[in-house]
Each structure stands twice: as C-alpha cells, then as structure tokens.
Amino acid sequence: MLRYTFQRIVLALAIVFFAISALYTVMITLPGDPTTVLLGPRATAEIRADFRERMGLDNPVYVQIAQFWGRILTGDMGTDFNRNRPVAEAVLNALPHTMALVFGAIFWSATLGILLGAFSADNRGSWLDRISGVLSVAFIAAPSFVVALYSLLVFSVWLRWFPTIGAGEPGDIMSRLYHLALPSFAIGLAWVGYVARIVRASMLEALGENYIRTARAFGLPRRTVIYNYALRVAILPAVQVLGVGIGGMLSSAVFAEIVFSRPGLGSLIYDSVSGRNYPVVMGSMLVAIGFFVTCALIADLINAALDPRHRSKA
Amino acid sequence: MNAFRHTLLGRLLADPLAVFALAIVTLLVVSAIFADVIAPHDPTAMNLVDRFATPSTTYWMGTDNLGRDTFSRLLQGGRIALYVALTAVTISGLIGLILGMLAGFGPRWLDNALLFFFDTLRAYPTIILALALAALMPRGLGTVIIVVVITSFAEYGRVVRTQTLSLKNSEFILAERAMGASFARIVFHHILPNVLGPFFILAAMNLPVVITIEAGMSFLGIGVPPGTPSWGATLKDGFDYIRTTPWILLSGGLPLILATVGFTFLGEALRDQLDPRLRKTR
Numbered sequence: 001m002l003r004y005t006f007q008r009i010v011l012a013l014a015i016v017f018f019a020i021s022a023l024y025t026v027m028i029t030l031p032g033d034p035t036t037v038l039l040g041p042r043a044t045a046e047i048r049a050d051f052r053e054r055m056g057l058d059n060p061v062y063v064q065i066a067q068f069w070g071r072i073l074t075g076d077m078g079t080d081f082n083r084n085r086p087v088a089e090a091v092l093n094a095l096p097h098t099m100a101l102v103f104g105a106i107f108w109s110a111t112l113g114i115l116l117g118a119f120s121a122d123n124r125g126s127w128l129d130r131i132s133g134v135l136s137v138a139f140i141a142a143p144s145f146v147v148a149l150y151s152l153l154v155f156s157v158w159l160r161w162f163p164t165i166g167a168g169e170p171g172d173i174m175s176r177l178y179h180l181a182l183p184s185f186a187i188g189l190a191w192v193g194y195v196a197r198i199v200r201a202s203m204l205e206a207l208g209e210n211y212i213r214t215a216r217a218f219g220l221p222r223r224t225v226i227y228n229y230a231l232r233v234a235i236l237p238a239v240q241v242l243g244v245g246i247g248g249m250l251s252s253a254v255f256a257e258i259v260f261s262r263p264g265l266g267s268l269i270y271d272s273v274s275g276r277n278y279p280v281v282m283g284s285m286l287v288a289i290g291f292f293v294t295c296a297l298i299a300d301l302i303n304a305a306l307d308p309r310h311r312s313k314a
Numbered sequence: 315m316n317a318f319r320h321t322l323l324g325r326l327l328a329d330p331l332a333v334f335a336l337a338i339v340t341l342l343v344v345s346a347i348f349a350d351v352i353a354p355h356d357p358t359a360m361n362l363v364d365r366f367a368t369p370s371t372t373y374w375m376g377t378d379n380l381g382r383d384t385f386s387r388l389l390q391g392g393r394i395a396l397y398v399a400l401t402a403v404t405i406s407g408l409i410g411l412i413l414g415m416l417a418g419f420g421p422r423w424l425d426n427a428l429l430f431f432f433d434t435l436r437a438y439p440t441i442i443l444a445l446a447l448a449a450l451m452p453r454g455l456g457t458v459i460i461v462v463v464i465t466s467f468a469e470y471g472r473v474v475r476t477q478t479l480s481l482k483n484s485e486f487i488l489a490e491r492a493m494g495a496s497f498a499r500i501v502f503h504h505i506l507p508n509v510l511g512p513f514f515i516l517a518a519m520n521l522p523v524v525i526t527i528e529a530g531m532s533f534l535g536i537g538v539p540p541g542t543p544s545w546g547a548t549l550k551d552g553f554d555y556i557r558t559t560p561w562i563l564l565s566g567g568l569p570l571i572l573a574t575v576g577f578t579f580l581g582e583a584l585r586d587q588l589d590p591r592l593r594k595t596r
Contacts, residue, residue: 019437141578143526146567251441273449288442
C-alpha cells in the first residue's frame with residue numbers, strides 16, 4: 001500500500017506539472033508581445049520593462065518554465081494587475097467558496113444517489129426501479145447550467161424562496177447554507193443519477209457474491225445483508241467516479257457561480273478572462289487543476305485502502 | 315418482417331425509450347437541416363418595434379432584446395450544435411483511435427508515455443480550460459472545436475487502447491499470426507472492426523456532452539461570435555432579462571434539454587444493443 005501510495009502521489013505531481021507547464025508554454029510562445037499576454041493591455045511601459053527583466057522573457061522557453069515553477073514554489077503566483085493584489089491572495093480567497101459548492105453538491109447528491117441505487121437494487125425490476133433508472137439518465141443528461149438557470153428562474157425569481165445573488169453573510173453559517181442550496185442543487189443533480197446507477201450495478205454484482213449468500217444462509221435479516229454488507233462494497237466504485245468527477249463539477253461550478261453571482265474560482269477565472277488578466281487566469285488554473293488531481297488521488301487511495309484488488313489494477 | 319426484428323434498428327424499435335429518443339433526435343436533425351425552410355422569420359433580422367414580444371401566433375416563442383424571433387434562432391442554433399458536435403466528435407475520435415491503437419500495439423515505453431499524456435489531458439476541467447484558451451484565441455466555432463478535441467480525445471484513446479491490448483493477445487490473433495498474416499491484415503481486418511463497437515458507443519454518448527460544451531461556451535461569451543444564434547447565446551440573452559421576459563430563457567433551454575436527453579437515451583439504447591456484456595446487471 002505504501003509503495004502504491006507513493007507511486008500515485010508522484011504520478012499526480014507529474015500530471016499537475018506537465019498540465020500547467022504546457023499551458024504556460026502556450027501562453028509565452030504565442031505570437032505577439034508576451035508582456036501584453038501576461039500583464040494585460042492595461043500595463044504601463046514601465047511595468048512591462050520591469051516585468052520583462054524580472055521574468056527573464058528573453059531566456060529560452062525551458063528556462064522560463066523552470067523560473068515559473070521556482071516562483072510558484074516560493075508562493076509567488078504573480079500580481080493581479082487589475083486590482084493590484086497578489087494572485088495567490090485572490091485565488092486563495094476564491095477557493096473555499098468553490099470547495100463549499102463542490103463538496104455541498106457531492107454531499108447531497110451522493111447521499112440521495114446511494115439510497116436510490118440501493119433501493120433500486122433491492123427492488124430490482126419493480127416500477128420504482130424502472131422510474132429511478134429513467135430519471136437517473138435524464139438527470140445525467142440535463143446540462144447543469146440549464147438546471148442552474150431554470151432553478152434560478154423558478155425558485156428565486158418567481159417563488160422567491162431562495163436568494164439570487166452572492167454567497168451569504170461571512171460568519172453566518174445559516175446564511176451561507178441558504179445561499180448554497182440552489183447552486184449545489186444545480187451541480188449535484190446529474191450526480192444523483194451517476195451515483196444511483198453505479199451503486200445499483202455494483203450492488204447487484206455484490207448480491208451475487210458468496211459472502212452475501214453465506215450471510216443470508218446464517219439467517220441475518222435481509223435489511224442487514226443488503227444495507228450493511230452489500231452496500232458497503234457497492235459504494236466503492238461510486239467513490240472512485242466521484243473523485244474523477246470533481247473535474248466536471250469544477251466546470252459546472254463556473255456556471256453556477258456566474259448564474260448565482262457567487263464568488264469562487266469559476267467566477268474569478270471568468271472575470272479575469274474578460275479583463276485579459278493572465279496572471280490570475282494562470283494562478284486559478286493551477287489551483288483548479290491541483291484541487292482536481294488531489295481529489296482524484298484521494299478517491300483512488302481510499303479505494304485502494306478499502307479494496308486491495310484495486311491496487312493491482314494500476 | 316421477422317428478419318427486421320433482428321436488425322439493430324428493429325431491436326431499437328422494440329424499446330419504448332429508444333423510440334422516444336429516436337423521435338427526438340430525428341426531429342432535431344430534420345429541423346436543423348430544414349431550418350431555413352421552417353423558420354417563420356430571419357433569425358438575425360432585428361425588429362426594434364417588436365422587442366421583447368410575448369409568445370404569439372406571429373412569434374411562437376416571442377422575441378429577444380433586439381426583436382429577433384426566438385423560435386427561428388433556436389432552429390438555426392440546432393444547426394450550430396449539430397455541426398460542432400459532429401465535427402468535434404469525428405476529429406477527437408480519429409485522434410483517439412490512432413493514438414489508442416499506437417499505445418496498444420507499440421512498445422511498452424510508448425504505451426506508458428501515451429497513457430501519461432492521456433492522464434495529463436484529463437486533468438484539465440473542460441470549461442476552465444476553455445476559459446483559459448479563450449483568453450488566447452479568437453472567438454469562434456473553431457476555438458470551441460479545438461477545446462472539445464483537446465479535452466476529449468484522451469477518453470477515446472484509453473478505450474481503444476484497452477480494447478486493442480486485450481485483442482492483441484487473444485487466441486484468434488495468435489492463430490492469424492501463426493498462419494503468417496501481415497501486420498496490416500491483423501490491424502485492419504481483425505483489430506479495427508472489434509475496436510469500433512465500443513468506440514462508436516463512446517462517440518454516441520459524447521455527442522450530448524459536446525452539444526452542452528458548445529452551448530456553455532457560447533453562454534459564457536467564449537463560443538460563437540456575437541449575434542450568432544447558438545442555443546447558449548439565446549440562454550445568455552434570457553439570463554440577462556430573466557426578471558422581465560422569462561420566456562427567452564425558458565424556450566432557450568428547451569431544445570438543449572431535448573437534444574441532450576434524446577442523444578443520451580439513444581446512446582444508452584445503442585450501447586445495450588451493441589454490447590450485450592454490459593446488459594448483465596440490467
């Protein structure tokens with residue numbers, strides 16, 4: 001397990017390194033003055049000259065990438081020239097909002113999805129199972145940003161049950177959760193479908209295993225066998241898929257943050273792109289990819305810890 | 315008639331959900347092809363007198379902030395959605411097919427290198443990468459297609475690689491080799507046809523995803539050029555006027571939901587028919 005953990009961590013670091021380096025290379029080798037690209041059109045000639053020298057823009061590309069990572073490792077992600085603050089500050093202020101949104105969505109959708117999947121497997125072939133099967137696919141198919149827009153229209157604008165803007169009062173948990181409800185609903189809906197399907201399938205598989213038959217033969221109550229023994233194993237594939245799915249959720253979060261005017265990584269990148277604020281774009285990309293790869297890594301390690309068979313697959 | 319029941323189409327038509335999905339997809343394709351004929355108005359013609367018109371017999375789904383007919387714009391938007399989806403899926407599929415077979419057939423180091431490459435590309439969250447690239451590239455359908463290709467060919471590559479690897483060591487390929495079959499014969503006559511099944515299922519499942527990405531990018535203003543009647547652009551107009559004229563938003567989302575649900579159900583049905591192994595848990 002230790003060896004596997006080590007291998008996975010090295011692989012994850014390598015992926016983040018190459019993904020970000022590739023993007024940085026595209027940015028600095030693009031035709032045109034890289035100072036315009038990296039500083040934005042609003043930068044003065046003075047800032048440009050200083051920047052050119054400080055960043056070593058006349059060096060070969062690989063040296064520049066090494067210098068870029070050198071700066072990142074010392075915590076310097078550059079300066080947000082539009083608002084005159086360090087990029088690290090902007091990004092670290094935004095990250096918790098996006099994390100709350102993503103984990104909030106995972107929490108409710110995984111809970112509901114697991115229950116729905118277990119129930120469907122338990123009542124296989126019933127009309128409730130069929131309805132949940134069709135609903136799962138429909139949830140998966142519905143684009144999250146249309147769900148966000150429609151729920152904004154229905155629940156905020158028409159019914160006025162939920163707020164339309166912002167992330168709530170700082171320090172007030174209830175207000176935060178209240179503002180989180182609709183956006184996390186919009187992001188999570190598809191995941192109810194995914195999780196339900198996966199749990200249902202792996203549960204049906206688990207129910208055919210010998211140890212379940214043995215438990216039944218020992219006369220354990222059906223409920224205990226299904227919801228305690230089988231479900232425990234059936235959740236694992238869902239954990240894996242959720243870990244990888246964080247990437248998709250980050251994309252959905254961009255829309256949810258813009259539709260509900262919430263602060264976060266998505267809206268930060270969006271605002272930076274329209275303002276050509278490249279250092280912020282680069283910093284947000286780094287944090288977004290790092291966050292995603294870390295989540296996928298953790299899900300993978302949880303799986304490997306709980307199911308040794310998983311380790312040999314890699 | 316009996317024989318028809320055993321063809322792919324015949325089996326699909328026996329499944330009510332597949333019939334529903336086929337109907338939606340057919341409707342979308344036909345309305346996209348004949349958009350110019352069906353559209354009651356010019357989708358880009360502005361009519362400032364009729365701004366924000368409510369749905370009526372003249373304007374079935376009302377008009378937007380510039381007095382353009384929403385229904386006609388949505389018909390035209392279907393064309394854009396299908397064009398982007400088909401082009402992007404074809405390009406990324408072909409790249410994935412070639413790289414996946416290379417990984418499956420090539421030496422160990424090439425396989426590892428390509429796998430790492432696929433994993434790295436998967437680390438980019440699609441819309442966030444789209445935003446970063448949009449800052450560098452001109453706005454247009456070309457950019458949308460490039461973003462989709464970058465973020466999706468790795469998935470095809472992985473599936474094709476796995477399939478190739480398991481086929482490469484199967485007994486019938488070994489027998490072919492023993493009989494002196496050429497490399498080209500093995501690849502094009504045996505591996506390729508067997509890889510194509512899962513490949514097409516994946517491609518079908520990806521169509522609705524790509525349609526959503528195009529609409530999403532256009533919604534964010536990094537997709538189609540301004541004024542182009544993409545579904546995402548209509549949704550953006552609807553979002554801007556959500557309090558006063560909700561019908562733009564309501565009708566703008568409708569074709570997008572229809573398309574994604576239709577294509578997803580069709581993909582599911584196709585998978586069930588083409589790959590019976592996946593049916594065991596149903």
